[in-house]
Amino acid sequence: MRDELSRSGKGQAMEEYNFAYLDEQTKRMIRRALLKGMAVPGYQVPFASREMPMPYGWGTGGVQVSAAVMVPEDCFKVIDQGADDTTNAVSIRRFFERTAGVAVTERTGEATVIQTRHRIPEQPLEEGQILVYQVPIPEPLRFLEPSEVETRKMHALEEYGLMHVKLYEDIARHGEISTSYAYPVKVEGRYVMDPSPIPKFDNPKLRMAAIQLFGAGREQRIYALPPWCEVVSLDFEDYPFQASRADHDCDLCGAEGSYLDEVITDDAGGRMFVCSDTDFCAGRRDAGHLGRLGATEDVA
């Protein structure tokens, strides 16, 4: 990350960049797109994505959205599949610490802007918070129809039959809808939207008190969900949507009903299940909750 920054910065110090890195005209363009996204929930607004001093896979769409909404008083959190401490998350957090001078945190409850890759925090978000998603492929119909002209027409005409056919073929083949990530949703009865590659476990949380913004850098799309927006996971009367539920409690904090990662603990096939949301898990342990292995595992 540091190398990326200095290369694209042409030797300039970070202090010479504008507040939150992007120039004002770029931020205005992104801000206008965000307002349209808010006014037409689930619709993908085109925007002119800028080069960012990090590779596309690192969430440049999310970074540009975060830069456009950020104020100097914000407290910023970044999670990568639930964890605050991956290289990706740490780099993006540092980027805004340096370019915007904002405070940073790993605590969901303290953060005002949370940029996320592929998870929604376990702790419910509140009014005044903004959740910014990094989106790799914003078009939920893309794997059914490669042409952008065609998918745009399908959204315009509400032609979502193909999507239902795909899900139904899933049922025919697997006895259930096997899609477990990026599970498509319908927003306010109108647009079919890709919630980004969150596990379908997180889909019920998409109706929330906070603002949700989605940024796809390479694909140059922004979309949004206002607070309390109606978000329905696509399903069938005889095969209703079911958010996957773990068969286990978290081995560290004992949480029932959080999203778990499986962790291999030794060469002998030992394994444990732990909350993917590291802040949630640590918060529970700090509060005295212990799971099956919570007392013995070194979790620092």
Place this chain on the structure above:
Amino acid sequence: MAMAADALTGGFTDAPRQSARAFRAALEAMARPGSVHPLTDLAQAPDPVSPAAATLLLVLCDPETPVFLAGAHDCAAVRDWITFHTGAPLAPAAEATFALGPWQALMPLSAYAPGTPEYPDRSATLIVDGDFAGQPVTLSGPGIETTTHAVLPDIAALQANAAGFPLGLDFYFTSGAELMALPRSTRIASAEES
């Protein structure tokens, strides 16, 4: 064509940070229709533009966004101020990305672009500045947990706009240092009916 003296003043002193705070309020307002948001970082344009409307212009307008001025807002001092501070071209209603004026002067809503089925974002945003003859309404829809109350002008025209969703116009209502938003997605009922 001498510029009015105050065309050059009233901008931000620290545009990046002041714009950021003002946009955040504008975003929260659009995300929560009917809620009133005070702006802390204010621009000052010539009369009759309110500080809240002037701030929205600075935050959202630039050479990419044609602006239509209606009624008393369409005066030389305001035109010069917008040109100097934003670089936005002035345009007829049908070509405008943003329109500014009092409610009555902005009418009819059919004068503005509502977007296209493929690109509903290619639509105008109206900044309704100053007082209007309003009626109490009950709002529901995206951004509103159950229902909320507001006062809006010409319910029938705004209901017709909402009925065209996903096409349609979005609105900011500005007065003094405060703003409120009404996106096309909001369902509007006369408070007497509900």
